[in-house]
Amino acid sequence: MSEADQNDQAPELADTAAGTADQTPTSSLSTASLVGSRLAGYLILSRLGRGGMADVYAARDMQLDRDVAIKVLRPELSRDRDYITRFRREAKAAAKLNHPNIVQIYEVGEDSARYYIAQELISGQNLRQWLERNGPLDPEQAVEVLYGVASALDAAASEGITHRDIKPENVMWSKSGAIKVADFGLARVQSDNDGSRADLTQAGLTLGTPRYMSPEQVQGRSVDPRSDLYSLGVMMYHLLTGRPPFEAEDPLALAFAHVNETPQPLDRVRGDKDVPEWLIAIIAKLLRKDPAERFQSAGELLDALTGDDADQRSKTRRLAGAASATARLQRVADEQQRLKTKRQLRALMLTLLPLACVGLGIAAASGIRQPTVAKMLRPDVVPQQETAEEQFWEAIVRNDPAGWKAVSLYFPPTDGSAVNQSYASKAGLQLARLYLKQNRPADAEATLNELIDDAAVDRKYRLVAWALQVSVAQAMEDPEKAAEAKRKLSVLYADLESNNPDAIAWFDRVMPGTEQVSLGLKPGAEEK
Template sequence: MTAHDTGPFSGRLSELIGQQIAGYRIEREIGRGGMAVVYRARDLRLDRTVALKLLAPELARNDTFRRRFTHESRVAAAIDHPHIVPIFEAGETGGVLYIAMRYVAGRDLRHLLDQEGPLTPTVAARIAAQVASALDAAHDHGLVHRDVKPGNILVAKGTDSDHPEHVYLTDFGLTKKSLSLTGFTTVGQFVGTLDYVAPEQIAGRPVDGRCDVYSLACVVHETMAGGPPFQRDDDMALLWAHQYDQPSPLTEQRPDIAPEVDGVLAKALAKSPEARYGSCLEFVAALRAAASGPGPGPAGHPPTQVDLRVVGVPEAPGAPPEPPDWARPVFVH
């Protein structure tokens, strides 16, 4: 934020803490993307903590997007699934669309991998199974996520030793399909994250749940190998790899893993949706079966549980990050 900024919030973001929007008191920022910012907030009506996602105002000004946002929010809110972050409310205030969701006190998979490193097949499959269950439930309701990636997978502490992690999938395609249908993505562009995007998304072809199978397979590969299946020096090379290159076998990087896993990942990462598994749970079932097969399994491979004792976003001292300029006008004392 620069000195020439005007408006009621031209000062430091710390002034926003404690202010309200649509019945929610803002506590702090917890994430942001190109078209949205997410805050931890307090629901003043029900006295509970929520994650409040604000969408950029240009989205609210597009009538087609607004209609799809309303429809898709209702569909997503109707999905009652233990591994999908529940949506409490969606609406508009001050020209900004917002979604209030359950606040999950946990790390996302991106941070977990950065801190823990590659996971064992047991842990990777345990996490993947919960994500797959959430994705298939969404597909049953006609929703395709389109942006499955570690940053959209929240890993909280589980209930007991048999369920050491509880995984939530977040950031469902409430906006992704709408963006592609309302002119916010131009010809040759797509909505998704390059490391995990399916070939049909890149080509602009119609997508269904099998594009999420592909993206989930990219994530599973990363959980065990330490990186996604395709890593290139520039974006164009990466897009080309997703469409035309074959991934290197996982066992080249993890010889402790059963070689049958390579075949499972190769099928899930097939260029043609028809050649992939028909559902995410089918993919994970095959992964578990393959991982339990004969493998070298040398001593010293990663533990079968990850450290989830430190969960949630720490209350770090100092000023929080600046809010996007478009979000300022909706805040009130």
């Protein structure tokens, strides 16, 4: 049975196994409904859906007086030892897991030759339904899903369990906002060696849903938790773009694509620039063909998302305000890309720093995207980096007041370090430039005055500060203050020209000639 044939009310509870149910005529799968009957201690209330192995019902636990979901192995399969083994194995795998991001198993049993699993009934919709009704997720929603599913996979891996069928239909988004992973029907426990064909490739196909299977899974090779991470990457790509990375009518063609083809860039398929670079890089890493090139565990992925931020008393992780560790996430997700970007930034720094020149900005000059998901990328508390230089990179990516202020906060220029002093001065200039861009000239003026009045600040940086003060005065429509700033700028420029030509050479590199003309430092074309 194809995914489209499932009852759309609750396909999240249906066990869909490509290569098994799809090969059986629909008519032979018809069974009498159990609605209204009793099954062990449960009253069957309504039918929710049907999958490759089980029919799914909403039921009432008469003893505990609660609503549950009941998965019942279909009668024609209950006579097959291999299906019974696999059905029981699902229960064995899922029952070991007690985690807020995993659908909870309450009971496994048999009643009158009917094998059933009673589990948590989720009020909500699965991600396939969400995608069909609302369109692609926005980046903030995607991070919540990524974090929730990764947490579930981490808990499963700690018990030696691989899910093997991660896909939108098997992930619930409850009405309370919780992410819940369901259907461990294909799960494999590492210690299981029962010899049943439930783990074997049948008719050249492997268990799972081909659209989301890892290259090693479609090839029939052994899988481990890294295979689930590949499927997670495929699912996230689908949820963010509205279509999976690979599509084909024929399952074998789809399998070939997973093994050999490279998906189109996520942001190009999505058609906008809203998805932050680090999230694109993480998904790209999840989609690596070689398991050794992916995250090596769900825990490693969670470390990237949380920045190792764990509650020491409860030992639970917390999702860092949206990837407060943007630089670290990029580093973890794609080290080569990070190094390439850093080399480009270094080259630009040689010519553009202190990034505070009138009309200039590192983001515009380098083409770096400024993420728009403010809550995700700009938490109130800026993460501290290991060095002043890395803190400066963090500020460049954030480009907000908190980021620039954090440079001198975490690496005070007063500690006697020339490196800290230099980066603090550059950060102050960039903060003033940002305030000007935000139409906050009073804040820019106060920031620049601190730099100008600090005797420890290198005079070449104070030269740039006076140049910015001219722009501040012009923004305030104060011609007298602008004239005074120009005069101070000219005096300092002349002094450095006589006593520190290297500083002037540096200033000439970072300050465009047209700006120097407007500031009265260079003659205009008509004056030559």
